[in-house]
Amino acid sequence: MKFAVIGGTGLIGSQVVKILNADGHEAVPHSQSTGVDVISGQGLGGAVAGADVVVNLTNSPTFDEASLAFFQTSMDNLLAAAQKGGVGHFVILSIVGADQVPELDYYKAKVLQEDTLAAGPIPYSIVRATQFMEFMDAVLSWTVDGDSVRLPATPIQPVASKDVANAVAEVAAGPR
Numbered sequence: 001m002k003f004a005v006i007g008g009t010g011l012i013g014s015q016v017v018k019i020l021n022a023d024g025h026e027a028v029p030h031s032q033s034t035g036v037d038v039i040s041g042q043g044l045g046g047a048v049a050g051a052d053v054v055v056n057l058t059n060s061p062t063f064d065e066a067s068l069a070f071f072q073t074s075m076d077n078l079l080a081a082a083q084k085g086g087v088g089h090f091v092i093l094s095i096v097g098a099d100q101v102p103e104l105d106y107y108k109a110k111v112l113q114e115d116t117l118a119a120g121p122i123p124y125s126i127v128r129a130t131q132f133m134e135f136m137d138a139v140l141s142w143t144v145d146g147d148s149v150r151l152p153a154t155p156i157q158p159v160a161s162k163d164v165a166n167a168v169a170e171v172a173a174g175p176r
């Protein structure tokens with residue numbers, strides 16, 4: 001099968017590309033560094049053309065309220081390009097419990113991304129993961145105060161990005 005992995009140069013995207021290609025598929029990574037921009041729409045038509053599946057693993061450059069516009073615009077552009085290109089399955093990676101923390105802009109943005117996909121024209125799958133192990137330094141840095149490291153009040157159950165990438169690849173190659 002042919003896969004367009006948008007955000008395919010990122011932490012999860014690059015691993016998903018490797019897994020799919022090792023499994024005998026044809027997975028091509030796309031991102032700003034390959035000339036594809038999900039916000040301006042530059043290069044999107046060519047990126048999704050001929051793909052059976054689009055896997056969207058892009059991320060917002062910020063986690064603040066600007067992330068809402070990022071996920072809305074990127075999904076609108078990607079869904080339009082995917083529909084035009086006859087893509088049969090659209091996969092995104094979201095966050096476990098995102099809908100339960102509406103006071104966090106970034107979580108609100110991920111729910112917006114899910115809702116936009118669900119309301120769109122393409123058969124879809126949503127994979128939800130907890131925070132990646134690789135992201136733990138950043139998460140804990142938010143509650144570090146000098147030499148004191150405070151555990152966040154919210155329970156955390158991190159997952160290795162490799163396990164997430166395997167799950168995304170399995171879903172993307174599976175039935176829609």
Ligand SMILES: NC(=O)c1ccc[n+]([C@@H]2O[C@H](COP(=O)([O-])OP(=O)(O)OC[C@H]3O[C@@H](n4cnc5c(N)ncnc54)[C@H](OP(=O)(O)O)[C@@H]3O)[C@@H](O)[C@H]2O)c1
Nearest residue numbers: 007009010011012031032033037038058059094131132135
């Ligand atoms: N962090 C977590 O713990 C966690 C947990 C659950 C789900 N997720 C979700 O997992 C997904 C992937 O996260 P990640 O950590 O793998 O992201 P990442 O490493 O930051 O990679 C982001 C990717 O998006 C691309 N990108 C950013 N802006 C773009 C644009 N305007 N046009 C085209 N490509 C663009 C980047 O390409 P360039 O470098 O070329 O710009 C890069 O390939 C995200 O949607 C995130 O919400 C994350």
